[in-house]
Amino acid sequence: MISKLKAFFEKELSLKSKNEPQEDINAKLQKACAILLLEISKADYQETKDEKDRIRKILQDKFTLSDAQLNELIALSEDEGNEVTSMYPLTSLINEHYSYEQKLGLLDLLWQVAYADGELSKYEDHVIRNVAELLYVAHSDFIKSKLSQQP
Template sequence: MFETLKRLFTSTEPAAERALTPEVCTAALMVEAALSDGIYADVEEAEIISVLRTGFDLDEARAAEVLQEAEDQAEAAVDHHRFTRVVKQLPHDQRLTILTDLWRVVLADGERDAHEDALIRRLAPLLGLSDRDRAEARQAASGR
């Protein structure tokens, strides 16, 4: 019994977290951002697929698979740290692009919501990005 408890508390990461990829984590953060206003619109889903295709060079089918896995992961998640921890390992310029893409997703429905703003404001430092980076990413996404 003590060995079982010892293994439980000394395990570094659950198997599901070890398997998380930057693609899935990025998509999960985008799903969370899209859901933060209470509505997961088709246009937001399409924008996530577009981001996955261009940002990670995925074909349509693989992007859809990644999105499905990300939706499942986001639904089971209790916080964003498991996703931001993986994405934060990417180079700064790629994280900045992801932040811009997060803005693209939340702005895709044509409405800017305070909950979406608040979520991105919380995510930026978790991704190792500054307030200035966040503002520049929002401007870049708005200008598209």
């Protein structure tokens, strides 16, 4: 089990070299973001259609994906997200490539998913708080993001 997880993180989320093509890095970032969004929808143990629809719209808009690309990204992210035991590999990849403003934008998207079903559970709030800490987002910016995305 541990070797399987290690292989997954080495293969999919770590950067093998500084010369890795930008397309590969972008694909990994897309997958990391998709997994984080999906984790928010699962946090309260009630994945709703509204949350799933919101995730699809976010991913399609943010990464300008075709329907086929979107379906593939979601399928891969769901499969790999089921094996994720820590947010750290996802957030460290994001930390390496996103500016602070991009991290705040991602945080806003996480809140949008959490609020998509009309209510915010303590579990969704907890997961987003942990992600924000791993992304080194200031607590004041975490709160501003949360309040700005409330319905």
